[in-house]
Amino acid sequence: MKRTTGTDRSITNKWRPATRAVRSGTTRSEHGETSEALFLTSGYTYDTAATVAARFAGEATGMQYSRFQNPTVAMLEERIASMDGAEACKVQASGMAAMTSALLCMLSAGDHVVAARAAFGSCRWILSNVLNRFGITHTVVDGRDNAAWEAAIQPNTKVFFFETPANPTLDIVDMAFVCGLARAHGITSIVDNAFATASLQRPLEFGADVVAYSATKLMDGQGRVLAGAICGSADWINNTLSPFQRNTGPVLSPFNAWVVLKGLETLDLRAHKQSENALQVGRFVESRVGHVLHPGLPSFSQHELAMRQMDACGPIFSFVVNGGREAAFAVLDALELVDISNNIGDTKSLACHPASTTHHNMGAEGRAEMGVEEGMIRINIGLEDPLDVIEDLEQALGRAGV
Numbered sequence: 001m002k003r004t005t006g007t008d009r010s011i012t013n014k015w016r017p018a019t020r021a022v023r024s025g026t027t028r029s030e031h032g033e034t035s036e037a038l039f040l041t042s043g044y045t046y047d048t049a050a051t052v053a054a055r056f057a058g059e060a061t062g063m064q065y066s067r068f069q070n071p072t073v074a075m076l077e078e079r080i081a082s083m084d085g086a087e088a089c090k091v092q093a094s095g096m097a098a099m100t101s102a103l104l105c106m107l108s109a110g111d112h113v114v115a116a117r118a119a120f121g122s123c124r125w126i127l128s129n130v131l132n133r134f135g136i137t138h139t140v141v142d143g144r145d146n147a148a149w150e151a152a153i154q155p156n157t158k159v160f161f162f163e164t165p166a167n168p169t170l171d172i173v174d175m176a177f178v179c180g181l182a183r184a185h186g187i188t189s190i191v192d193n194a195f196a197t198a199s200l201q202r203p204l205e206f207g208a209d210v211v212a213y214s215a216t217k218l219m220d221g222q223g224r225v226l227a228g229a230i231c232g233s234a235d236w237i238n239n240t241l242s243p244f245q246r247n248t249g250p251v252l253s254p255f256n257a258w259v260v261l262k263g264l265e266t267l268d269l270r271a272h273k274q275s276e277n278a279l280q281v282g283r284f285v286e287s288r289v290g291h292v293l294h295p296g297l298p299s300f301s302q303h304e305l306a307m308r309q310m311d312a313c314g315p316i317f318s319f320v321v322n323g324g325r326e327a328a329f330a331v332l333d334a335l336e337l338v339d340i341s342n343n344i345g346d347t348k349s350l351a352c353h354p355a356s357t358t359h360h361n362m363g364a365e366g367r368a369e370m371g372v373e374e375g376m377i378r379i380n381i382g383l384e385d386p387l388d389v390i391e392d393l394e395q396a397l398g399r400a401g402v
């Protein structure tokens with residue numbers, strides 16, 4: 001039988017990104033199956049009592065319990081780590097489980113976090129409603145403003161936390177600068193890379209310490225399961241995150257891990273094709289309504305920075321129609337092909353109104369600060385023929401009278 005090479009870093013490190021997405025992490029059972037096996041088991045058995053004792057003592061490797069490890073989950077973790085160029089990865093039950101674990105595993109009362117203003121709503125909620133209760137304070141900055149990051153540092157600052165591109169304004173953070181600044185001050189930078197994934201952007205190459213994901217989005221890519229992941233150094237993952245995770249339990253089910261593992265095999269294709277489609281549809285919308293936010297468009301204020309950090313700019317863009325919420329609702333209601341959905345990263349094109357959905361909780365003032373306008377529509381471009389999506393948007397904009 002051909003040697004299984006998926007976990008041998010001396011081999012996988014030589015592979016190009018598309019190959020890693022298909023092959024890294026694969027370990028085969030004695031049957032030599034082609035497709036990764038689904039180990040739907042919570043526990044394990046042992047030949048002798050001494051075997052299990054050695055594993056619990058940390059003197060021998062091997063499975064103990066699926067809250068700690070699982071063979072299918074381990075394959076996914078190795079594949080994601082390899083794609084990100086990380087020493088190690090742990091996966092979680094959802095993207096929010098990943099964000100919460102990444103923060104809580106390393107913060108204590110009295111610590112301080114600096115976070116970018118443009119962020120997924122629940123990430124902001126954790127800072128204000130969970131960490132605050134335990135005496136962990138934070139400062140919110142405009143992530144695009146390098147000087148603001150520097151000015152927000154306090155003697156007790158432990159973490160920089162941001163996403164790039166950010167939801168839904170697609171703001172870009174200058175990772176080389178901001179992560180470098182963090183390093184210089186002994187601060188850990190955590191980058192939420194859900195919008196891009198390792199296929200389009202690898203934050204560790206720009207000096208990030210920790211990369212966190214909602215794998216629910218582009219990584220699964222077909223709208224099936226919730227999942228999250230965290231990449232970092234072996235030391236941080238093994239000694240800081242893992243003990244927190246195995247005792248608190250926000251682990252990913254082996255079934256969901258298997259679905260994401262298979263999703264990753266087409267990630268490179270999907271992420272690049274959907275990015276191309278988004279550019280094509282984005283150019284049409286720009287010609288029609290003017291105000292489009294997509295890092296891949298030359299009109300985007302941070303276009304050059306985005307192109308320095310990203311291989312392609314992803315499937316998501318936002319645009320603003322005249323006439324506020326009423327006009328945005330009219331456009332969404334008139335769509336015939338594109339679905340109204342707050343999900344992203346799917347192969348199906350999906351559109352939503354951030355002000356009344358994903359960013360509803362932050363209130364009018366918070367939205368105004370973030371640039372989430374009432375007439376804003378966010379759209380995820382899928383794998384349909386982009387000409388059909390353009391035709392649908394054209395008829396919807398026409399019927400909505402914008």
Ligand SMILES: *Cc1c(COP(=O)(O)O)cnc(C)c1O
Pocket residue numbers: 094095096097099120123163167192194195213214215216217226227228
């Ligand atoms: C969706 C999303 C999350 C949360 O992920 P879930 O899998 O829904 O828990 C976090 N950050 C970003 C940028 C997201 O898009």
